[in-house]
Amino acid sequence: MDQRVVIIGGDAAGMSAASKIRREQPDRPIIVVERGAHTSYAACGMPYYIGGLIENSDQLIARTPQQFRDKYQIDVRTRHEAIRLDPAAKRVLIRDLNTNAESWLNYGELLLATGACPFCPEVDGLDARGIFGLSTLESGLRVHDALKREQPQKAVVVGGGYIGLEMAEALIRQGLDVALIQRGPQVMATLDPDMGELVSKALRHIGVQLHLNEEFSHFTVENNRVNAVVTNQRSLPADLVILGMGVRPNSQLAAEAGLRLSHKQAIWVDQTMRTSHDHIWAAGDCAVSTHLLTEKPVNIALGTIANKQGVVAGTNIAGGNARFPGIVGTAVSKICAVEVARTGLQETELHHLDIDYATATIKSRTRAGYYPQAGTIHVKMLGEKKTGKLLGAQIVGFEGAAKRIDILATALTAQMTVANIIDLDLSYAPPFSPVWDPVQTAARKLIKAL
Amino acid sequence: MDQRVVIIGGDAAGMSAASKIRREQPDRPIIVVERGAHTSYAACGMPYYIGGLIENSDQLIARTPQQFRDKYQIDVRTRHEAIRLDPAAKRVLIRDLNTNAESWLNYGELLLATGACPFCPEVDGLDARGIFGLSTLESGLRVHDALKREQPQKAVVVGGGYIGLEMAEALIRQGLDVALIQRGPQVMATLDPDMGELVSKALRHIGVQLHLNEEFSHFTVENNRVNAVVTNQRSLPADLVILGMGVRPNSQLAAEAGLRLSHKQAIWVDQTMRTSHDHIWAAGDCAVSTHLLTEKPVNIALGTIANKQGVVAGTNIAGGNARFPGIVGTAVSKICAVEVARTGLQETELHHLDIDYATATIKSRTRAGYYPQAGTIHVKMLGEKKTGKLLGAQIVGFEGAAKRIDILATALTAQMTVANIIDLDLSYAPPFSPVWDPVQTAARKLIKAL
Numbered sequence: 080m081d082q083r084v085v086i087i088g089g090d091a092a093g094m095s096a097a098s099k100i101r102r103e104q105p106d107r108p109i110i111v112v113e114r115g116a117h118t119s120y121a122a123c124g125m126p127y128y129i130g131g132l133i134e135n136s137d138q139l140i141a142r143t144p145q146q147f148r149d150k151y152q153i154d155v156r157t158r159h160e161a162i163r164l165d166p167a168a169k170r171v172l173i174r175d176l177n178t179n180a181e182s183w184l185n186y187g188e189l190l191l192a193t194g195a196c197p198f199c200p201e202v203d204g205l206d207a208r209g210i211f212g213l214s215t216l217e218s219g220l221r222v223h224d225a226l227k228r229e230q231p232q233k234a235v236v237v238g239g240g241y242i243g244l245e246m247a248e249a250l251i252r253q254g255l256d257v258a259l260i261q262r263g264p265q266v267m268a269t270l271d272p273d274m275g276e277l278v279s280k281a282l283r284h285i286g287v288q289l290h291l292n293e294e295f296s297h298f299t300v301e302n303n304r305v306n307a308v309v310t311n312q313r314s315l316p317a318d319l320v321i322l323g324m325g326v327r328p329n330s331q332l333a334a335e336a337g338l339r340l341s342h343k344q345a346i347w348v349d350q351t352m353r354t355s356h357d358h359i360w361a362a363g364d365c366a367v368s369t370h371l372l373t374e375k376p377v378n379i380a381l382g383t384i385a386n387k388q389g390v391v392a393g394t395n396i397a398g399g400n401a402r403f404p405g406i407v408g409t410a411v412s413k414i415c416a417v418e419v420a421r422t423g424l425q426e427t428e429l430h431h432l433d434i435d436y437a438t439a440t441i442k443s444r445t446r447a448g449y450y451p452q453a454g455t456i457h458v459k460m461l462g463e464k465k466t467g468k469l470l471g472a473q474i475v476g477f478e479g480a481a482k483r484i485d486i487l488a489t490a491l492t493a494q495m496t497v498a499n500i501i502d503l504d505l506s507y508a509p510p511f512s513p514v515w516d517p518v519q520t521a522a523r524k525l526i527k528a529l
Numbered sequence: 530m531d532q533r534v535v536i537i538g539g540d541a542a543g544m545s546a547a548s549k550i551r552r553e554q555p556d557r558p559i560i561v562v563e564r565g566a567h568t569s570y571a572a573c574g575m576p577y578y579i580g581g582l583i584e585n586s587d588q589l590i591a592r593t594p595q596q597f598r599d600k601y602q603i604d605v606r607t608r609h610e611a612i613r614l615d616p617a618a619k620r621v622l623i624r625d626l627n628t629n630a631e632s633w634l635n636y637g638e639l640l641l642a643t644g645a646c647p648f649c650p651e652v653d654g655l656d657a658r659g660i661f662g663l664s665t666l667e668s669g670l671r672v673h674d675a676l677k678r679e680q681p682q683k684a685v686v687v688g689g690g691y692i693g694l695e696m697a698e699a700l701i702r703q704g705l706d707v708a709l710i711q712r713g714p715q716v717m718a719t720l721d722p723d724m725g726e727l728v729s730k731a732l733r734h735i736g737v738q739l740h741l742n743e744e745f746s747h748f749t750v751e752n753n754r755v756n757a758v759v760t761n762q763r764s765l766p767a768d769l770v771i772l773g774m775g776v777r778p779n780s781q782l783a784a785e786a787g788l789r790l791s792h793k794q795a796i797w798v799d800q801t802m803r804t805s806h807d808h809i810w811a812a813g814d815c816a817v818s819t820h821l822l823t824e825k826p827v828n829i830a831l832g833t834i835a836n837k838q839g840v841v842a843g844t845n846i847a848g849g850n851a852r853f854p855g856i857v858g859t860a861v862s863k864i865c866a867v868e869v870a871r872t873g874l875q876e877t878e879l880h881h882l883d884i885d886y887a888t889a890t891i892k893s894r895t896r897a898g899y900y901p902q903a904g905t906i907h908v909k910m911l912g913e914k915k916t917g918k919l920l921g922a923q924i925v926g927f928e929g930a931a932k933r934i935d936i937l938a939t940a941l942t943a944q945m946t947v948a949n950i951i952d953l954d955l956s957y958a959p960p961f962s963p964v965w966d967p968v969q970t971a972a973r974k975l976i977k978a979l
Contacts, residue, residue: 091964124899124959138899241958371954382964383957404952411956420956449574449588482929482962485936485955492953493943502854503942504821505935506861506870507833508691509574514541514832516935 081187082107084396085171087161087332089113090120091382092363093192094147095389096396101151103397110154110184111147112161112173117216118144123382125219126242129226130249136220164189164336166356188358188396191333191346192389195326195364195380200237204298209305210320213242222321226253231319234258235308237295239266241412243323244278247287248414250319258288258315260295260308267419269410270473271426273440274459277475281417290315295324326380328365341367345378350402352392360396362388369405371492372424372470373432379406408471409488411481418481422488423471424461435464439525443517445479447509456480458521460487460497462529467496472518479511483518497522497529531637532557534846535621537611537782539563540570540665541832542813543642544597545839546846551601553847559603560634562623564610567666568594573832575669576692579676580699586670614639614786616806638808638846641783641796642839645776645814645830650687654750660770663692672771676703681769684708685758687745689716691862693773694728697737698864700769708738708765710745710758717869719860720923721876723890724909727925731867740765745774776830778815791817795828800852802842810846812838819855821942822874822920823882829856858921859938861931868931872938873921874911885914889975893967895929897959906930908971910937910947912979917946922968929961933968947972947979 084100086093089111097109111118119141127133144155156173162181163172170183197212199205209231211222225231234250236243239261250257259266259282265275266282266289282289290310298320299307308315328345330338339355341347346361348354350369354361363385367376387403394401409422429436438461446453454477461470472487474480490500500522507514515523534550536543539561547559561568569591577583594605606623612631613622620633647662649655659681661672675681684700686693689711700707709716709732715725716732716739732739744761748770758765778795780788789805791797796811798804800819804811813835817826837853844851859872879886888911896903904927911920922937924930940950950972957964965973 121897121899121959121964123957123964124897127900127959132901133899381957383955386964387952406954409954409956411958411961413958413960418961422954422956447571447574449571449583450577451582479929479932482932482956483935485933485953485966486939488954488956489936489939489943489945492949493939493945495939495943499942502837503935504856504859504872504938505833506859506872506932506938507573507831508861508863509571509577510863511861511868511932514571514573514836 081169081185083185083187084109084190085184085186086111086190086192087171088192088194088363089118089144089155089157090122090192090194091385092389092392093190094119094142095386096190096192096362096393097147097153098151099390099393100397101153103394103399107397110156112159113155113157114160114176115215115217116157118142118147118155118157120216122214122216125213125216126245126249128219129223129246130252136216136223139216161332164332166336166359169358186358188360190392190396191354191359191361191365192363193329193332193365195328197322198324198327199322200295200324202297204300204305207298207300207303207305209318210298210322212322213246214326225319229318232256233316234319234321235260235315235317236321236323237308238323238325240268240323240325241410243321244282244414245412246321246323247282248285251285251287255319257286258290260290260293260310260315262294264292269421269425270419271459274457274473274475277457278414278417278419281414285415326364328378330365333361341376343378347376350404351395352388352403360392362392368403371405371407377406379408381410407488407491409484411484413481416477418474418476418478420474420481420484421472422484423469423491425471426461429461429470434470436461436470437464437525437528439521439528441517441521441524443520444513445477446511447513450509452478454478454480456517458517460521460525462497462525464529467498467529469495469497469500472521483516486518497526501526531619531635533635533637534559534640535634535636536561536640536642537621538642538644538813539568539594539605539607540572540642540644541835542839542842543640544569544592545836546640546642546812546843547597547603548601549840549843550847551603553844553849557847561597561603561605562609562611563605563607564626565665565667566607568592568597568605570666572664572666575663575666576695576699578669579673579696580702586673589666611782614782616786616809619808636808638810640842640846641804641809641811641815642813643779643782643815645778647772648774648777649772650745650774652747654748654755657748657750657753657755659755659768660748660772662772663696664776675769679768682706683766684769684771685710685765685767686771686773687758688773688775690718690773690775691860693771694732694864695862696771696773697732698735701735701737705769707736708740710740710743710760710765712744714742719871719875720869721909724907724923724925727907728864728867728869731864735865776814778828780815783811791826793828797826800854801845802838802853810842812842818853821855821857827856829858831860857938857941859934861934863931866927868924868926868928870924870931870934871922872934873919873941875921875923876911879911879920884920886911886920887914887975887978889971889978891967891971891974893970894963895927896961897963900959904928904930906967908967910971910975912947912975914979917948917979919945919947919950922971933966936968947976951976
């Protein structure tokens with residue numbers, strides 16, 4: 080039996096798995112095939128590098144390919160791309176991107192950790208200079224480079240998700256005029272509109288020109304360089320465009336080989352990270368998770384999930400017995416001083432699932448009201464009428480606000496009721512919280528509506 | 530039947546109950562008997578007022594007696610003290626501290642919310658000028674006043690609990706030389722020694738002269754003014770002394786009337802806040818709670834518990850049906866830049882309970898390592914060998930560290946295992962956390978030891 084493990088993709092999920100296998104099996108042959116030049120980099124850190132908060136892009140790299148080779152005896156092959164998968168023969172066709180030479184690589188176990196790529200509109204001019212998606216470290220370096228070399232003045236960010244907003248802030252920091260267009264009526268579609276509105280305010284406050292309910296149409300390009308973004312309502316001059324329209328799983332290799340796909344065309348896996356095919360595993364942004372509240376498959380591209388799934392896949396490939404139970408949809412972001420977080424289900428999802436729910440929103444302070452620098456915090460909480468159970472929560476506020484979402488993510492995982500949250504023995508001292516933590520104040524209001 | 534509710538004590542528990550009853554029963558007669566001059570004040574805020582972080586003591590008062598009278602029709606009688614309780618006749622003897630006149634007050638339902646008072650050593654000179662305990666707002670105002678009027682130079686804090694440490698910081702802020710004596714080998718006895726040592730370091734770092742393993746002996750007093758604190762090892766010159774030797778429940782009234790007492794001589798109550806006697810309830814620092822992990826009664830003087838118990842007592846007195854399930858021992862504090870938090874059981878308790886446990890301690894960062902101002906965070910986690918369950922946790926670290934204890938307080942309440950914590954869908958973005966939150970890094974290390 081071929082003992083060799085082949086891993087396609089050398090970032091969070093792939094290298095977490097590789098490291099875990101190495102710890103469990105010091106002699107197992109492990110080959111990592113990575114299309115780019117880097118491994119284990121912090122993709123989430125790129126907006127801060129581009130915005131100038133982080134000086135050196137090397138800080139974003141946890142471990143280099145050479146470190147993996149030397150210290151862990153993991154055969155990392157950068158600038159190599161997997162282009163075809165042959166499950167019957169347990170082999171994968173690899174192209175060396177330097178030489179274009181192709182060769183088959185046999186595997187005993189295969190892990191697909193191919194990540195996600197930015198969603199791109201199908202329009203002309205996408206290849207023009209000045210237009211960037213953001214996913215790999217290379218793509219981040221290209222934006223950084225363009226800022227320095229070409230001194231752009233006017234940026235347009237297409238899409239108001241996490242990456243879009245973080246990039247809008249980064250470009251404001253770098254002194255550009257920044258416009259952001261968003262198809263829907265609010266930024267951050269993972270928030271309910273009332274909470275999204277608070278984020279919109281914060282964006283306008285830092286100087287972002289916000290165009291809501293506006294649909295991207297096309298680019299205008301001159302001399303192969305973008306000069307405007309055209310929407311269904313106007314033309315916005317631009318010498319730098321960031322596509323923040325979301326990402327989609329890189330599942331083409333799996334799809335062509337007949338592997339089962341699921342939500343958003345992500346690769347279907349069970350809780351052990353096994354795909355529909357023997358000896359093939361998947362983990363990270365290219366794979367699905369189970370949503371613990373809906374029990375449905377869901378694909379969310381997040382480093383936390385990728386790392387966890389990578390460790391579970393690695394454990395099982397090494398002969399262990401690990402499971403990744405699933406997620407509750409927790410996310411957090413920061414737009415200058417404003418912190419934003421969410422977990423669980425939002426109103427549109429609850430409507431869709433036909434769940435009878437109530438909501439409550441409160442405004443409180445991050446510290447005791449009399450303590451210096453007590454900042455505003457808004458907490459919205461959603462609960463189920465029939466059972467009294469917590470369904471979700473959203474937070475917008477200043478320093479110290481957002482990480483409170485973890486209390487509610489934990490409570491959701493434990494299937495707590497809103498009443499249970501009121502009873503929680505949360506920490507209190509004036510520098511940290513009012514005597515009723517804002518999440519409990521929200522629960523106290525919500526329980527009256529249930 | 531006498532509808533009248535009499536509440537003894539006008540701070541957190543008492544006024545939470547009074548407000549709750551008023552909301553439920555607009556016409557119910559409510560009398561609050563308060564020994565001091567103030568109601569609903571933030572006792573926990575006093576070190577910050579004394580330290581100069583808060584300018585005006587009025588900021589510490591949530592609602593004045595007059596506000597309760599005018600807005601809520603609650604008959605608040607300040608400077609009145611309950612001195613005898615007669616459960617058989619459903620009456621309580623009240624002394625007007627202005628006139629010394631005494632009179633019996635009949636009740637339909639009685640709530641004892643008498644709080645706690647600082648533990649004082651039984652030595653001569655305790656009444657000398659310059660020696661202060663800290664519990665009521667008045668006591669805090671007296672210290673503030675003494676600092677201003679008498680310009681003391683050398684302070685000694687007796688006892689290294691939360692109040693002692695917060696006061697040491699406050700006095701350092703005000704420019705005093707501060708020595709702190711602690712009987713045991715570490716400050717903050719609610720932490721394990723290894724974590725307590727980190728707090729000791731922080732205290733020394735801000736200039737506190739720390740005397741561990743040193744027993745308080747007596748004061749030396751001249752002209753009725755303290756001039757030194759004498760320990761079993763030395764004499765420490767002092768013109769200001771803060772007693773931070775802990776507090777004890779004010780349960781004398783209850784004890785003399787034959788009510789059942791429990792842990793630390795606190796008044797025994799069930800989950801509805803009923804005492805051993807009909808029509809008598811107790812809530813707050815004078816009453817017990819149930820520890821959810823040991824299922825034993827426990828008395829912890831904290832504003833959060835007092836507020837929750839007050840609401841539960843008020844609900845039930847008003848004819849509702851509420852329960853306070855209990856606590857897990859969560860606490861948090863801040864010594865200048867260093868944040869300290871704990872929840873659950875510590876090693877000495879686990880030994881005492883004969884529970885077979887393992888621990889793991891990790892050092893991580895409060896933000897992604899590459900993000901500006903990522904501070905150090907130490908997390909110690911304790912888990913049960915037999916069941917894999919979380920037993921407790923302690924955190925010492927810089928900004929953003931301590932509030933993470935709430936994740937673990939919630940996990941303890943939900944009886945989660947250490948493995949469950951690794952799986953939690955906690956929020957992640959570089960300004961808030963490494964990709965593995967430090968509490969999950971601790972869980973990943975601990976699980977190997979279980």
